[in-house]
Amino acid sequence: MNTRPIGVFDSGLGGLTAMHTLGKRLPNETFIYFGDTARVPYGGRSEATLLKYARQDVAFLKSFKPKVLVIACGTVSTTCLEQLQQENSLPIIGVVEPTCLQALHATKNGRIGMIATQASVRSGAYERMLHRLDPDVDVFCHPCPLLVPMVENGRMHRGDIVIETLVKEYLAPLKAKGIDTLMLGCTHYPLLWDVIGKEMGPSVTLISAGAAVATAVETLLEDSHMEAPQTSDSHRSFYVSDEVESFTRNASLFLQEDLHQVVRRIDIDQY
Amino acid sequence: MNTRPIGVFDSGLGGLTAMHTLGKRLPNETFIYFGDTARVPYGGRSEATLLKYARQDVAFLKSFKPKVLVIACGTVSTTCLEQLQQENSLPIIGVVEPTCLQALHATKNGRIGMIATQASVRSGAYERMLHRLDPDVDVFCHPCPLLVPMVENGRMHRGDIVIETLVKEYLAPLKAKGIDTLMLGCTHYPLLWDVIGKEMGPSVTLISAGAAVATAVETLLEDSHMEAPQTSDSHRSFYVSDEVESFTRNASLFLQEDLHQVVRRIDIDQY
Numbered sequence: 001m002n003t004r005p006i007g008v009f010d011s012g013l014g015g016l017t018a019m020h021t022l023g024k025r026l027p028n029e030t031f032i033y034f035g036d037t038a039r040v041p042y043g044g045r046s047e048a049t050l051l052k053y054a055r056q057d058v059a060f061l062k063s064f065k066p067k068v069l070v071i072a073c074g075t076v077s078t079t080c081l082e083q084l085q086q087e088n089s090l091p092i093i094g095v096v097e098p099t100c101l102q103a104l105h106a107t108k109n110g111r112i113g114m115i116a117t118q119a120s121v122r123s124g125a126y127e128r129m130l131h132r133l134d135p136d137v138d139v140f141c142h143p144c145p146l147l148v149p150m151v152e153n154g155r156m157h158r159g160d161i162v163i164e165t166l167v168k169e170y171l172a173p174l175k176a177k178g179i180d181t182l183m184l185g186c187t188h189y190p191l192l193w194d195v196i197g198k199e200m201g202p203s204v205t206l207i208s209a210g211a212a213v214a215t216a217v218e219t220l221l222e223d224s225h226m227e228a229p230q231t232s233d234s235h236r237s238f239y240v241s242d243e244v245e246s247f248t249r250n251a252s253l254f255l256q257e258d259l260h261q262v263v264r265r266i267d268i269d270q271y
Numbered sequence: 272m273n274t275r276p277i278g279v280f281d282s283g284l285g286g287l288t289a290m291h292t293l294g295k296r297l298p299n300e301t302f303i304y305f306g307d308t309a310r311v312p313y314g315g316r317s318e319a320t321l322l323k324y325a326r327q328d329v330a331f332l333k334s335f336k337p338k339v340l341v342i343a344c345g346t347v348s349t350t351c352l353e354q355l356q357q358e359n360s361l362p363i364i365g366v367v368e369p370t371c372l373q374a375l376h377a378t379k380n381g382r383i384g385m386i387a388t389q390a391s392v393r394s395g396a397y398e399r400m401l402h403r404l405d406p407d408v409d410v411f412c413h414p415c416p417l418l419v420p421m422v423e424n425g426r427m428h429r430g431d432i433v434i435e436t437l438v439k440e441y442l443a444p445l446k447a448k449g450i451d452t453l454m455l456g457c458t459h460y461p462l463l464w465d466v467i468g469k470e471m472g473p474s475v476t477l478i479s480a481g482a483a484v485a486t487a488v489e490t491l492l493e494d495s496h497m498e499a500p501q502t503s504d505s506h507r508s509f510y511v512s513d514e515v516e517s518f519t520r521n522a523s524l525f526l527q528e529d530l531h532q533v534v535r536r537i538d539i540d541q542y
Contacts, residue, residue, distance in 0.1 A: 038320045044423075046514035049309045083503055149420035154316075165433050243317035269323075269540060 002226040005235075005267040006217065007061030012040035014188030015072030016254050017210025019236075022070075023255075025218050028232040030218075032064045036268060038241035042075040042146040043117025043186070050119060054080045054176050058088060059271040060239070067226050068093065070217055073236040074186040074209055077115045078125035090222060098212035099183050106183040106205040107137065111175035113204075114141045117148065126185055131224065135243045140177045144170040145262075151188045154250065155222030158194050175200065191254070204247045205257050239269040276301040276506075278332030278486065279341040280416045283311035285459030285517065286343030287525050288481030289366075290507075293341075294526075296489050299503040303335045307539060309512035312419040314388025314457070315474045321390060322361040325351045329359060330542040331510070338497050339364065341488055345457040345480055346388045349396035362491060369483035370454050371400045377476040378408065378452040384445035384475075388419065396451050397456055412514030415441040415457075422459040425521065429465050433467040438466050446471065454478045463523070514541040 005036055008015055012035050017020060019033055033267045036042075068094045071084070073078045077094030085092050103112050114126045121143040125228055130139050150156065155163045157266070164226055174182065182204050186189055190208040197206060221227045239246045244263040252259045277291070279286055283306050305328055307313070313321060317455060325347045332340055334352045340363045342348045342355070348365030356363050374383050385397045392414040401410050417437055420465055421427065426434050446451065453475050455461055461479040511518045515534040523530045 038316060041420075044517075045309060142467050145424050146420060146426070149417060151313075152414050155417070162436050165436075243321050244317075257279050 001229050002067050003030070003228050003232055004067040005064050006064035006070060007032050007034070007064060007073050008067050009036070009057045009061060009074065010073040011036050011042040011068050011093070012148070012188070012253065014148070014186060014251055015210070016226070017190040018072035018213050020072060020212035020255060021211045022217060023236070025214055026221070027234055028230055028233045030228065030232070032061060032066065032239070034060055034239045035247060036241050037247055039266065040152060041117070042073060043119050043148055045119060047079050050076060051080045053081060056085060056271040058084055060266065060268060062088070066090065068217065068220060069160060070097065070213060070243070072210060072213060075119045078116070078120040078123040078183050085174055089225045093181050093213060093216050093220065095187065095209040099207055099209045100133055100214035102212045102232060103181050103183045104134055105131070105136065106207060109178070109180045110136055111177060111179045112139050112183065112184045113177065113179035114139060114183040115144050115170060115174070115189065116141070118143045118145050119186055122172040126183065131189050135229050140174050140179060141203045142170055142173055144163060147192065148186065148188045151191045152264045153222045156191045157193065158198060159162055163192065165193055167192065167199050170262045171199050173197070179204060181205045181207060183209065185223055185239040187208055205206050236262070238263040239266050241266060274301070274499050274502050274503055275338040275340060276303050276335050276336035277339050278305070278337035279343050280301050280305040280307070280328045280332060281458055282313040282346065282457070283419070284309050284420070284521055284525065285422070285457060286481070287522055288458045288461040288479060289484050290342060290344035291526060292482045293484035293488060294507070296485055298493070298505055299499040299501055301499065301503070301506045303332060303337065303510070305331055305507050305510045306518060307512050307517055309539065311423060312388070313344060314390050315416055316390060318350050318390070319428060321347060322351045322354060325355060327539050329355055331537065331539060333359070337361065339488065342366065343458050343481060343484060346390045348388070349391040349394040352372055356524060364484060364487050364491065366456070366458065366480040367396050367400050367485045369487035370456060370478055370480045370541055371397065371450050372405055373478045373483045374452050374454045375401070375405055375408065377478060380449070380451045381408045381418060381449045382439055382448060383408055383410050383452045383454065384448065384456040385410060385456045386415050386441060386445070386460065387412070389414045389416050391414060391456055397454065404507070411445050411450060413444055418463065419457065419459045422462045427462045427466065427533040429469060433465065438463065438470050442467070442470050450475060452476045452481065456480055481491040509534040510537050522525060
């Protein structure tokens with residue numbers, strides 16, 4: 001039993017797809033969420049810049065003495081996870097391994113697609129992990145640099161020709177490869193679930209990095225007996241590095257609860 | 272006569288539209304350009320965050336002891352110019368006044384449109400300036416939050432349904448107002464000149480903030496006798512806060528010269 005909080009961070013809104021599943025699966029836990037909205041998007045930045053930003057994100061969350069840290073950001077998970085794990089003694093869970101495990105479980109023809117940010121694709125982290133877990137699968141990756149800005153600006157609905165055209169264009173090379181499973185390797189992308197699902201069709205299984213990492217956290221807490229007692233009051237706090245209004249509005253919509261007065265702003269450069 | 276450099280900054284690539292004109296008009300001057308690529312885009316951020324970023328941008332450029340600073344960024348010009356001018360003794364020129372002067376010169380029916388980032392539109396800076404210069408004109412402003420990410424990702428050409436749809440959608444309310452002049456209040460937007468020009472049609476005059484601020488710099492140097500001698504060797508240096516490759520590639524394309532080995536990276540948080 002362990003009543004300390006779980007720290008979760010992302011560049012912006014995307015990590016809420018993990019928070020959504022975490023909240024449902026672990027109703028007694030306390031969560032601290034940080035979205036680095038003053039520096040979003042992360043996906044086009046270099047590894048050196050990402051490591052610097054990720055270290056600050058971790059340092060901020062560690063000030064709450066969490067029992068586990070969740071990197072609900074595909075870009076940081078693919079580029080900095082090992083470094084962050086080496087530098088910190090608490091368990092840190094990224095999205096890559098959980099997402100790959102779910103994809104391997106889902107695929108029937110062994111042809112798996114992956115979409116993510118530029119930095120995540122460049123890292124090669126998903127291919128390496130999949131081939132470590134199963135050397136026989138074929139993996140096809142494609143970067144989607146404009147999807148995070150689209151989601152952060154609320155353009156994620158079917159019928160919007162802008163998002164539908166971008167998604168169609170980004171997915172065409174993967175459709176051509178005959179994949180039967182598609183990993184959404186960025187936690188923003190499940191917000192485009194309908195658009196992506198329509199484009200890929202019902203024969204392709206979508207795997208959400210956000211939901212996958214939530215499952216991994218659940219397993220870790222169980223295996224290491226770190227769950228909060230069932231009598232605990234769940235509590236969630238949200239922090240951002242830029243103004244709270246637009247994050248609160250979008251996050252309230254997404255989590256379908258009123259987050260006004262719950263989101264606070266911090267200066268991430270102090271960490 | 273004054274051989275010291277001219278400092279120019281923007282959040283990313285956009286300020287190159289000012290550099291392009293500055294280079295042609297002032298061939299004997301030395302320029303230092305800074306693009307804050309580790310934190311682009313600026314347009315959706317709050318005023319407090321923008322002021323912090325802008326102060327760091329100014330502090331970096333001041334390390335070169337420039338004779339004048341050019342804020343080739345619409346968002347910083349509309350939100351922080353006065354504060355930066357109060358805090359610094361050297362002349363600082365933003366894009367708002369030069370752009371408004373050119374728009375007033377161009378309009379025949381007194382109906383002027385303005386497109387810019389969310390932060391610039393929210394500031395009201397363009398309306399205030401236009402009405403100070405001419406209380407009788409009508410001004411219509413519209414934010415275009417996705418155009419900077421589009422340009423930074425190279426999606427700026429006619430025939431691309433994504434950029435054409437966004438531009439059509441953003442411009443529709445301004446077309447409905449019967450404007451005859453459109454200010455491009457963000458220095459990234461001249462890179463969309465063809466797309467915007469096609470949408471507005473030949474009867475609407477486009478005003479580029481980048482070119483307008485270059486004209487203002489030229490006038491300031493002449494009026495205050497601060498020009499470099501005609502025998503001076505012109506020199507341009509480029510600095511960015513994230514990796515140099517993609518900036519170099521895009522900037523070389525835009526300025527139509529090879530910038531390899533010319534662009535250097537700095538840590539903007541040290542300023």
